[in-house]
Amino acid sequence: MGTVITGGTIVTAADTYRADVRIEGERIARIGFDLAEPGDALIDATGKLVMPGAIDVHTHLDMPFGGTTSCDDFTTGHLAALHGGTTMHIDFAQQPRGGSLQDGLDTWHAKANGRAVMDYGFHMIVTDARPEVVEELDSMVAQGVPSFKLFLAYPGVFMVDDDTLFAVMERARDNGGLVMMHCENGVVIDHLVQRAVAEGHAGEPGWHYRTRPATLEGESTERAIALAKVAGAPLYVVHVTCTEAVDAITRARAEGQRVWGESCIQYFFHTQDDLDRPDFEGAKFVCSPPLRTEADQARLWDAIRRDELEVISTDHCPFRFADQKTLGADDFRAIPNGMPVIEERMSLLSTAVHAGHLSWNRLVEVASTNPAKLFGCYPQKGAIAPGSDADIVVWDADAEYTWTVDRIHSAVDYTTFEGTPVKGIASHVFSRGELVIADGAATDAATPGRGRFVHRRTFEHARPGEYLGNVTTAEPTHA
């Protein structure tokens, strides 16, 4: 007894064609026509797109930051994601400073256990890289966590020095891990922040972006790329926001270096001017790196169009406006960094397709297939293919509506897209074969605890300079 999705148009990262999909158990069984067998459930997708569920490789659920904790846990965050068409995410476990990576991983497994509604994985944030910690990276790989994030921002909190970074890169080169970098020059930013405060700007959220110029993201990106080149390690630059950083990545790739870039959907839709909104509204838009200019948005769209960036994720990290963002009411340094985006992402990408910024195939590529390939869970995830997990979204591409806080399922109390009209909605969502969203609403199947940890494989390094579209996956088969 299975489920057949009928009448829809299948969209993969390369192909678009009319066919039905039959699900058996947790996986896709067949693609074709006339697939229904007696007892099968039927989902009518006529006039809709059938795509692999989106994957969000950059989220922060239940994350301590600046004296508070991001307000979505693995239940509310997952429900928001599923409503938006996202069926898997990879969150960031975090090494406690001075502690072991295992400590961090255990803590994050505990956060997800029993709460997860959809499948999830973890990256590991390395905050201090003592020799034994560098060695411990191998154990992370063995436990299905083959991606390590480091920061060149947030001195005293997350920032590592060049020596630590280089040591981790060398280890990743050898154990197959992928280094993920937050690139901003935290030292100079702190210098600028202190001066801004001294000059009396503490109460203005807009000084968040004024003290984090794009030039310093560009510099830091260049640095990470240079070190990765010397180390011989592949590199994944997270949340690229500006021309300078895109250009740095593009130049490195042109010379054959294995560098990939991610941006987040909010950088394509919001600008730094949003931080200057009155009545502390700007605080809703505080994230790092900060929102940039319209010129940077244009460069980002170009990068998506030209295959210069591989992934569009969210950096979903929600803090309530009422009682969390307000921690920084008098001092912009204390505004928790982050915004809620996990649910809105796919609707915005869909709107961008209608606006001509990218094709449906490219949408699937940046939102699902590339993330799965880069982070070692393809073709289990990220594909409409027999044998793949039946993580499927039936997308009603023509549905038009406007985002308001009432529509969102996150535990947060605002959306930065309040009033933004979009086009495209997840009408039905399958997670490992179960229908968890039907006609846009969560079903009874969408219960905490059903989500599973995805043990990811080591990233099989692309050959020097290859773009992701050209990568031969290490283990192309399943089933």
Added chain:
Amino acid sequence: MGTVITGGTIVTAADTYRADVRIEGERIARIGFDLAEPGDALIDATGKLVMPGAIDVHTHLDMPFGGTTSCDDFTTGHLAALHGGTTMHIDFAQQPRGGSLQDGLDTWHAKANGRAVMDYGFHMIVTDARPEVVEELDSMVAQGVPSFKLFLAYPGVFMVDDDTLFAVMERARDNGGLVMMHCENGVVIDHLVQRAVAEGHAGEPGWHYRTRPATLEGESTERAIALAKVAGAPLYVVHVTCTEAVDAITRARAEGQRVWGESCIQYFFHTQDDLDRPDFEGAKFVCSPPLRTEADQARLWDAIRRDELEVISTDHCPFRFADQKTLGADDFRAIPNGMPVIEERMSLLSTAVHAGHLSWNRLVEVASTNPAKLFGCYPQKGAIAPGSDADIVVWDADAEYTWTVDRIHSAVDYTTFEGTPVKGIASHVFSRGELVIADGAATDAATPGRGRFVHRRTFEHARPGEYLGNVTTAEPTHA
């Protein structure tokens, strides 16, 4: 009663996964597991790749040139193609100077009728663009020939002036046709050729390339791109061979222009030095634009890696060494331009995958899916998808052998790849559901006359600056 290809790994332009394929009649019916029904034929593809049949969008079968005719007709050329894993091609019909496009199209239909073994289409070469000829372009589109080729080379034979070119571009912009350009500055080349002959080099085939410098291909490519920009028309540059031309295309795309480029597989494997081989052997390598340098080869591979070119075709145009190439024994100007490549292409691309130049997915993209999308026959062709024509190649990627003239199926008497070791061979090939190659040999089904003309749709123009990977096809569905 159908056919099931079992045990293989399906490779599309984006995906790679283990699954079986069931063919019913002329089309792919299902993809999945356990697909066989009673009476089905089974093809064991275990350990092999299952890919959409290759499409060769640049061939010259049975083509008059310089007082002789290319030696493959639509039967021998098709058999060679099928053995090599190619299941469709688009040949060039040619307007007789002073005549109508319809004259040319009728002539070429007659060449193919009754002889074709596989499916084929036609582009239309425009040699003179009187106002009524420009109007006639619409009729070509209506007859399934929505691509028009013009030359900036061969003055007095094919070359058109900028005014003609521009008029055709404007018409193509309006009727949905795609202008294809051969870019070399024929006027200056003639100047150089005449001087070379005057200086006594007529007897040296190597002066073919010495009189056709890459700079003049670059110039001509820039010109075609500029005119297309002013006309507002999309452009497809055929057989790009050199750094200058790739750079021109890349720059135009970076600024959002709809320009696509094709190269041919021989430009990645041979160099101009081959034209200097003694004993007139160099004549085997005479084609236009000429073979270039190793530096140009590196640039071409980069372009494939970076998605700067969309298609790798062949410009297959065979002339026998014994009695056709020798027309130019004393005068390199009289050597018929062209070489046989239609059968060797896929084996060379496969070898390049093993060498790390591209992935299997990218091979499918440049050899099959992109050609189908650009030339208006996707997803009928170019896809492994239910509803698509069952043009399928089962590729034995690990088969190693060496090209010799004895292996090839063209009517020509040499291969330029004589002695070249390759890795990868078409073990089984389906053409519209019929098994025409089995275990590397033509079956009884591979009979002249079974091939059909493919009525291609107008190319639905990509939005300005979009790369092909991002194109939303106009009619994404079939069946």
Added chain:
Amino acid sequence: MGTVITGGTIVTAADTYRADVRIEGERIARIGFDLAEPGDALIDATGKLVMPGAIDVHTHLDMPFGGTTSCDDFTTGHLAALHGGTTMHIDFAQQPRGGSLQDGLDTWHAKANGRAVMDYGFHMIVTDARPEVVEELDSMVAQGVPSFKLFLAYPGVFMVDDDTLFAVMERARDNGGLVMMHCENGVVIDHLVQRAVAEGHAGEPGWHYRTRPATLEGESTERAIALAKVAGAPLYVVHVTCTEAVDAITRARAEGQRVWGESCIQYFFHTQDDLDRPDFEGAKFVCSPPLRTEADQARLWDAIRRDELEVISTDHCPFRFADQKTLGADDFRAIPNGMPVIEERMSLLSTAVHAGHLSWNRLVEVASTNPAKLFGCYPQKGAIAPGSDADIVVWDADAEYTWTVDRIHSAVDYTTFEGTPVKGIASHVFSRGELVIADGAATDAATPGRGRFVHRRTFEHARPGEYLGNVTTAEPTHA
């Protein structure tokens, strides 16, 4: 008995220093302090700059065009030039179609003879390059006319085909001549013009620029550069106006090609919007290539700043508004192309120095020293150095005034800079030692017939890729 210029600050293309200059006869004798001898005339330049007289290498005096003749002859044009601080120009002699170069040169010598007030030279416009004409180029060199201009614009009038152009380039490579190119694709422009007229725009001067897009100047520039590269000849691109053309030149130079570029001062100050001025006022701004956009102006200033262009000249070609521009009152095709700039140039450059676009040294370089070096009359002209011709301008850099038609000395009846405030004026001008402008007014010495033809040497080609600043002049000495 000589003349001493005292108290001024000498400005050369590299140096700036306080010193006096003593003139004896036609030449500069000494630079230093306390140079006056009994009987010397003294010119007080305190607070002023002492610079080599400007050279204008692109002018059209007494030139037939479109059924009329540019309204300045060699007397009125020279007086305008001298008032503006220009002490030498190079005009264009023109081969009559079907006639000899000598015919053209003789005609232009006759125009200048007896009328010239300052020194002058000639370039030769080649309109048709029959073999005997190509040979005749050597004779031009021998007669002191070592620069040949060709057009890719104006089909049927000046335009040459690629074969002619290439033949002239090869001859120039051998005889030391410098090929100067007007780069616009005249064929496509004619196509656009005809359509514009057919669509009813004949009466609108603004369609002059709408039918001459920058893309076609860029294309043509690329073509000229490519042909020069293949020919092995140096190239001078005249009146560069747009980003596309500057970029083409810059790329060629980066690869070591000997290409130099000139722009004209009006392209830095006017835009295409000026052609849309009502009441036929736009006709005053009709020149080819047309005025461009503000973005192009910014690119031109960048090019001056980065040494990507060598010369700023004028293309001075005045036609009276009252009875000459009006030839095109009903048909923009018939508006004589050209505008008066010879007098205004230096004041505009001076204003640009005050605005921070370039330094005084760079002003001297682009307006005087580079022209003299490139066109074979350095250091006779273009230098403040003992032994050089005493062509000197004492520049009052702080004088502020506004251009009006009443101020200009050309025979034309308007200035496009009407109402434009400028800063800087020629207070005293010496031409070969004679004071021809004193306190801003022509002296009795400024008489027709005193100007002499400058027999220019062959351009000693810079080494491949060298910028002009690096050129070792062939004959560095004089005296």
Added chain:
Amino acid sequence: MGTVITGGTIVTAADTYRADVRIEGERIARIGFDLAEPGDALIDATGKLVMPGAIDVHTHLDMPFGGTTSCDDFTTGHLAALHGGTTMHIDFAQQPRGGSLQDGLDTWHAKANGRAVMDYGFHMIVTDARPEVVEELDSMVAQGVPSFKLFLAYPGVFMVDDDTLFAVMERARDNGGLVMMHCENGVVIDHLVQRAVAEGHAGEPGWHYRTRPATLEGESTERAIALAKVAGAPLYVVHVTCTEAVDAITRARAEGQRVWGESCIQYFFHTQDDLDRPDFEGAKFVCSPPLRTEADQARLWDAIRRDELEVISTDHCPFRFADQKTLGADDFRAIPNGMPVIEERMSLLSTAVHAGHLSWNRLVEVASTNPAKLFGCYPQKGAIAPGSDADIVVWDADAEYTWTVDRIHSAVDYTTFEGTPVKGIASHVFSRGELVIADGAATDAATPGRGRFVHRRTFEHARPGEYLGNVTTAEPTHA
């Protein structure tokens, strides 16, 4: 009673002409012909070039490093410089860690006092930038030391962190100082060095360059440029050696940033392969950044040709091979970094002119005029102009000879150019009007103590993005 240099050809950064020069006292009095007065000394420069004496803005005389001291003091170093045609240098005074800038300046004044044979200036090396040290920078400017050098290399010795660097840049922006950066990522280099030693390479000088890859110079250069951009400060990058660093500078300039670059002559003539010479000979070539590849040399020559670098200096820092370089006989980390070049520079540049790499004018520009302008002593130095100090070199451009250790006047015991043939020698050298080198040999006038400290002015910042050739000097006059 003066001195007249007769018969020579004067070469400035822009002009080349035949004229005599009369010196009165310490300065140039007149340029012209027939300048001799009764009692004048005459120097016959017939057939020779008369150029401003070279300025070397990057030297380390009498400098403690790694437990020893560079072996030239201000007497031997000056005599070597003068024999080579260099008449002024700027050495590096050094803040003692934890001490004041004044301490460092006093120490270096003491080194020069009584020993200097030619004029000299000081830059100030900042090793630690406590707030009071940042304030003390203003005092340095007041004392004629308006240039501050910082290192991103040599952790624990010279290296500063980004915060220090940024603070100094901001102060320099305000007080008119020029920040000079040694750009190499010292942290990662140390990582590589430690591993190399651990792997047993301590005894191989070639590991000096293997542990200092060009990528890390490029990264560091990008970082310095980015910080300077954010700080709004101009930047001078010292000893640029590689493609990556040149490209970074060129990109910044293209966007209008005030960044200038220096290279040293040895990087154009030696390669990293020289460090692999047997018998510890490689140690003679140990300097930082290390020598690079032939490809980098080509890029450097391009940069000189295209005005992408402003200065060619020496980083002269001699250590005897016999008893100083040998400190690192067993451990390449202990080899004192540096080589002797102060005398050889001009002969190598002259040889490069003959080879076609640059013109004589450009030689004067990069070796004398640009250094004087950038470092605030123009036109006192760096010009052949009345009123300028009579620091003049009479250059015999055709003299051919071969460098051997016997020819050099430094206290060092080797030259890296042993056996290198060169063309061009200083036949006569004037220092502030005194003939200190005659016919290639020091005169009695060349006595210790005659040299004077040059109190340099604040660098008047060029406008954003201006190239040096376009800079309007703040105080263009003297006398």
